[in-house]
Amino acid sequence: MSTREGTELLRLDGVRKSFGDNVVLRDVDLAIEPGQCVVLIGASGSGKSTLLRCVNLLEVVDDGVITFDGRDITDPRVDGDEVRSRMGMVFQAYNLFPHLDVVGNVTLALRLVHGVGADEARTRGLAMLDRVGLAEKADARPDDLSGGQQQRVAIARALVANPRLMLLDEVTSALDPELVGEVLDLLTELKGEGVTMLLNTHEMGFARDVADQVCFLHDGRIHEQGRPEQVLGDPQQERTRAFLSRIRA
Amino acid sequence: MADQVADAAPEAEAWRPSPVQRERDEWRRRRTLRSAVIAAGSTLLLLGAIGGAVVSSPGWDRVQETYFSWDKAVSSFPAVLDGLWLNIRVMVVCWLLILVLSLTVAVVRTLRGPVAFPLRLLGTAYVDVFRGLPLLLVIFLLGFGGPALSLQGLPTSPLFWGGSALVLSYSAYVAEVFRAGIESVHPSQRLAGRSLGLSYGQTLRHVVLPQAWRRVIPPLMNDLVSLQKDSGLIAVLGVSDAIRKAQIETALDFNYTPYVVAGVLFCCLTIPMARLTDRYARKKGYHGAGGHL
Numbered sequence: 323m324s325t326r327e328g329t330e331l332l333r334l335d336g337v338r339k340s341f342g343d344n345v346v347l348r349d350v351d352l353a354i355e356p357g358q359c360v361v362l363i364g365a366s367g368s369g370k371s372t373l374l375r376c377v378n379l380l381e382v383v384d385d386g387v388i389t390f391d392g393r394d395i396t397d398p399r400v401d402g403d404e405v406r407s408r409m410g411m412v413f414q415a416y417n418l419f420p421h422l423d424v425v426g427n428v429t430l431a432l433r434l435v436h437g438v439g440a441d442e443a444r445t446r447g448l449a450m451l452d453r454v455g456l457a458e459k460a461d462a463r464p465d466d467l468s469g470g471q472q473q474r475v476a477i478a479r480a481l482v483a484n485p486r487l488m489l490l491d492e493v494t495s496a497l498d499p500e501l502v503g504e505v506l507d508l509l510t511e512l513k514g515e516g517v518t519m520l521l522n523t524h525e526m527g528f529a530r531d532v533a534d535q536v537c538f539l540h541d542g543r544i545h546e547q548g549r550p551e552q553v554l555g556d557p558q559q560e561r562t563r564a565f566l567s568r569i570r571a
Numbered sequence: 572m573a574d575q576v577a578d579a580a581p582e583a584e585a586w587r588p589s590p591v592q593r594e595r596d597e598w599r600r601r602r603t604l605r606s607a608v609i610a611a612g613s614t615l616l617l618l619g620a621i622g623g624a625v626v627s628s629p630g631w632d633r634v635q636e637t638y639f640s641w642d643k644a645v646s647s648f649p650a651v652l653d654g655l656w657l658n659i660r661v662m663v664v665c666w667l668l669i670l671v672l673s674l675t676v677a678v679v680r681t682l683r684g685p686v687a688f689p690l691r692l693l694g695t696a697y698v699d700v701f702r703g704l705p706l707l708l709v710i711f712l713l714g715f716g717g718p719a720l721s722l723q724g725l726p727t728s729p730l731f732w733g734g735s736a737l738v739l740s741y742s743a744y745v746a747e748v749f750r751a752g753i754e755s756v757h758p759s760q761r762l763a764g765r766s767l768g769l770s771y772g773q774t775l776r777h778v779v780l781p782q783a784w785r786r787v788i789p790p791l792m793n794d795l796v797s798l799q800k801d802s803g804l805i806a807v808l809g810v811s812d813a814i815r816k817a818q819i820e821t822a823l824d825f826n827y828t829p830y831v832v833a834g835v836l837f838c839c840l841t842i843p844m845a846r847l848t849d850r851y852a853r854k855k856g857y858h859g860a861g862g863h864l
Contacts, residue, residue: 336589345586385592398595398602 337386364539410480470501654816677749733805752783
């Protein structure tokens with residue numbers, strides 16, 4: 323890999339994670355530089371979501387080291403809440419809080435975690451909602467929004483505190499096809515603004531357009547990684563070819 | 572140029588933690604040990620302080636003689652234990668009846684449609700009235716008023732009428748627990764059931780209730796624990812349960828130790844039940860992915 327030692331924002335070394343006897347990740351290495359967009363691809367159950375959740379410390383790794391911003395965040399002495407406050411995570415099923423209105427969802431962490439006053443939090447929340455094109459929905463409830471709108475709110479919620487890294491877990495998988503575009507367009511814009519992203523998706527067109535690096539996961543390992551035109555256009559590994567031909571069929 | 576990872580030979584599953592992981596595990600182990608030591612130490616300190624304050628109070632000698640007399644505890648124990656056996660039987664029988672009655676009321680209250688209106692009204696009125704009445708009042712009313720009715724075929728024993736009061740009062744509460752559970756099952760489950768051609772009743776029986784049941788077990792256990800001790804209230808009707816027996820023992824020499832004995836025995840019933848509830852709730856609750864959060 324062409325990554326220079328020490329410049330990465332995020333680095334995984336030999337990460338292993340299992341649930342009971344089921345080993346989901348075995349010996350995963352990965353590095354992301356600031357401003358990069360890294361896309362994980364692979365079949366269901368290949369460990370893509372688990373990898374994101376381990377980076378967000380939503381799961382405790384069995385072994386290996388994850389370095390974020392120059393610090394080993396897998397060390398048990400590290401304050402996981404503080405680490406998570408510097409990352410943004412977006413889930414497949416949005417996971418918005420149904421008891422809060424849209425701006426309440428977006429400003430919750432600003433107020434509780436980042437110590438921003440109510441007025442300033444609202445101002446920043448509204449600005450962020452404007453940024454994702456939903457300013458007029460600020461006082462609506464999440465349940466009253468379409469899936470695409472809900473997912474854009476979730477992205478705004480993750481983004482509002484200026485995280486160093488965005489983790490996006492299958493963010494378009496639950497959306498109707500005609501709503502996928504609005505979310506992917508937003509992600510493309512964020513990439514243009516220099517937001518560092520680690521995401522997994524089944525949208526190969528998006529991966530080809532936006533990714534700096536594509537990683538193919540199989541059986542808990544990164545089997546192939548490189549530039550999107552190479553991994554997606556001219557895969558070297560038999561398993562990658564088989565996976566790509568299956569999803570294109 | 573792409574990096575490529577050659578297909579590794581099937582991994583021998585003999586995975587050994589790396590040194591850094593072993594160091595982390597060691598740290599977590601020490602941390603757990605330290606937490607346990609701190610917990611034990613602070614508990615002892617607190618209990619010691621409370622105990623010391625009580626024992627060093629000026630009236631402690633008399634209190635000890637009146638409430639914690641070992642000889643009196645031993646002499647009254649068989650009678651109180653015998654009374655407790657009645658409490659246990661009352662509790663078991665009442666609990667089964669409560670489950671049946673409350674589930675019926677809960678289901679009736681969730682019925683839709685104009686035909687069921689009188690039933691719904693009846694169910695609502697029952698729950699409103701019996702949740703509003705203090706349990707002791709219901710026991711007095713039924714316990715003394717019931718036998719006075721001299722109804723054909725119904726026993727006049729205070730045990731029967733006291734038990735009925737417990738069942739009627741508790742069923743109103745438990746019915747609301749069941750109803751909350753039924754209504755917490757997402758409407759999409761009902762839709763999915765009906766779309767398969769299941770009737771309303773079949774959907775309720777095979778789709779909604781099994782899910783509702785799992786959710787309400789912790790609050791149901793809570794009500795069961797509560798019933799265990801409230802079964803002692805029927806003592807006011809003269810039924811010789813643990814509390815009544817303790818009262819009789821106390822009346823012999825005005826030593827209140829039998830009440831303490833009864834209290835300890837009730838706790839011996841309810842505390843294991845409470846731990847069982849906790850364990851069950853934990854088993855049914857959050858586990859698997861993200862369980863440490």
